[in-house]
Amino acid sequence: MNLRRICVLRCKSLLNSKYLRTSQIVGVRKLTSPSGSSPKVCIVGGGPAGFYTAQHLLKSRLDIQVDLFERLPVPFGLVRFGVAPDHPEVKNVINTFTQTALHERCNFFGNVGVGKDVSVAELRQAYHAVVLSYGAEGNRRLGIPGEDLRGVYSAKDFVGWYNGLPGNKELRPDLSSETAVVLGQGNVALDVARILLSPLDILKKTDITQPSLEALAESQVQRVLIVGRRGPLQVACTIKELREMVNLPGTMPDMVTTDFEGVASVLKDLSRPRKRLTELLLKAAQGAASRQAGASRQWGFHFLRSPLEILPADDLTSTAGIRLAVNVLEGSHEGARAVPTGEVEELKCGMVISSIGYRSLCIDPAVPFDHHKAIIPNTVGRVQTGAGLYCSGWVKRGPTGVIATTMNDSFDTARSLLQDIEAGVIDVYSVKPGSRAVLSSLDSRGVKWVSFSDWEKIDKEEVRRGQRVGRPREKILDVAEMLRVAHS
Template sequence: MAPRCSWMWRLPRCPLLGRNLSTTRRLGAGRSLSSKSPTPQICVVGSGPAGFYTAQHLLKHHSEAIVDIYEKLPVPFGLVRFGVAPDHPEVKNVINTFTQTARSERCNFLGNVTVGRDVTVEELQRAYHAIVLSYGAEDKKELGIPGEKLPGVYSARDFVGWYNGLPDNRYLSPDLSSETAVILGQGNVALDIARMLLSPLELLEKTDVAQPALEALSQSRVKKVWLVGRRGPLQVAFTIKELREMINLPGTRPIYDPSDFQGLGDILKDLPRPRKRLTELLVKSALEEPGEKEAVRRAQCTREWGLRFFRSPIAVLPSEDGKRASGVRLSVTRLEGSGESAVSVPTGETEDMPCGLIFSSIGYRSVPISPGVPFLPRQGIIPNSMGRVLGAPAGLYCSGWVKRGPTGVITTTMTDSFDTAQSLLEDLKSGALNLSNSRPGASAIRELLLLRGVDPVSFSDWEKIDAVETAQGLKVGKPREKILNTEEMLQLVSR
């Protein structure tokens, strides 16, 4: 390889010699030399939906900006790849749009780069005019109760990562030998887990579920799944689409306590439309007698799932030998207030629920990325106003879950990310962002990474990985067979 030249923070003095021969042209290195206004150099940290939607909006609405996307894994797309359930391929179609963004002449993907370890935020600030932090919520919330570390207790985040092929979770090896599983939480992720545990194997075999997970699920003895929530039917966090899928899951029937739904029909008219439709479906499923065809179907089912309301976990119960979980102790709760703002309070009663498999699905959590970036640990977000980071110099922004918390669906993230990108564009137009000096962008960061022994993965490198995964999947009738080891990914792109 030809020697790389040194760089200064002001101007890129030499062509970039990297793996992708078109990179020099894509970076626009030199356009700023002949222009009165230097080319805006922008970087986005995180290649999930928030990162790609932010980049998409910036590239669409600014004809000169260069946008570089940094990702700690060698592969892009974040939760679209590692969070969306394997049996929801239609949700993953957004990858096609993200791919078009990444192939733009003014966009660069730099995978296998961990911001905060391989390169600091402060170094990025010296190389770019603006930085958008879109690194999501990569940690999990703890239950904070006795026994939660016992074998048989798993976080929803780890389990989802395991069946979706996230390299960090490939060794999870959950014990699925219990007939009853309890999921603590009543959101979409909780329903995803329940559906994965109860789905007929022939449905999962056609998805991109990780092969070790498929093999383990084929041996699973789980026949009943309870989803436990501390509040009531009017506060469940899942969506109507997910609920309808669960109600109609082949080979599985729902079980309800009709008393949980008494009187809800009287208040339906006063509910906001999305909550009204969801509650109508819950009430209909719980209180109305199923039709003859559905009744026959349910009678033939060998698996079941149910919703348990007004219960909050206070301890995981150990087995007699103390070596694993054998159940969960629940505090019976009641509500104070109404609607979305209702708060659960303990009544003093408790209830034990026997089970050998427990999932904590109480949410994800963002973590600080740098001591120099303001962070609110209690809320788990970066303080911001319309995406502009508060308490930080101009030029620092955030989008996605690290901006608003781990809530909403992909379309929520799209709107949120467009808002952040628009704030950045407004600051470019108003002069709030200083463009008086050129910034070297990715060329400077690549030099730093080279000195530190870090070899970034380009988007064309990812496409090599994608081609191998797709070819391997085709052999077994799956959309792809995910590579679970980052070292194997890097070996593919170094050939």
């Protein structure tokens, strides 16, 4: 019996079932709705979480329609605005997201602020399901005196500045001091330190923005201290990021060797990833082998310190230093807890960058929101407000993990949604207008939404501008200019 005959018989045997399963012969379980009904899903947020959720939905059902709404005129979220410009390989995921956006059952609508231009309630009326995947646009506050002084910045805003996020284009960080302090010891903190200390010849080959490049060319920063409340065994960065710092041309590590007392003796008890990271950290701290000849700039981890106060200069408006609490650890390894000793320490610096995490915001009062945890309360992505509302990504679980973490998390949410369709929790028999109704409302409100083909015009123009100066792209920083290019 040939393969075609097998498929015909299998399909006939399933005609009376509620859902028609196809493509099982290749190991993929795809579903379609009965009677020509087509589930319509709206995803709020055009970053990794949104695109990964869309990707899984489109691959799992042959009939589902997915619309992505993004606040900015351009897609890809933190892949565009968060990934360091000298990490182009991480941005290759944009190719996958583009294929999703170009899928015949997917639409992208940029420059649409959900909660401002259209409400979540209106989206729920227009779609069978709504997935909130809009990430974390807010900053976590330090909660200490002086954090509003000039010279104090959040890592989110600083990263947005050099990556071309329109809301941060006017940041103009003060780079006139010799020493900068970064609070936090994760990958973002190391990204910030590396950009501050990188030779211009490296940055000129990236898609860093031209205003940032010009400002960094005039920077007086020669030393970056990366401060954390715990010790070397608890440092939160990955070995890749640490290796980049160790090998950064023109720089050398400068750390307090006493911070590493006893660390070598516990290496054998560490997990392999933590052991490799700690070994590299020890090597950087100990020796001359990692110190580059002619290095003029320094960086170093400053352990067992917690910020108490940003110290003002004589003008009382700018930063002159930072006061830190000196800690000891209670417990061991990654579970150790930092406890203040009562001793304090002051460092002179003209710039403080807080890299203690991003924070999701509530975009619509109709959506439940845990303001303490800064997430939407959910069960495997299901928001407890009745059927049809979901969340994925950072707004679901908090701002943790890498892009692969977000991918798996988004797939989980997509599976929850698909299970609810199959179980009849979501009524796909009801007729929903989808984007037709939403776009009509947006047009009546004067919202100039951007399609994916409109984004491709922006993309083409940015690449053209970059080629003129020998760089991969020159990002457009102004939303009005983005819209002009998109609608030209």
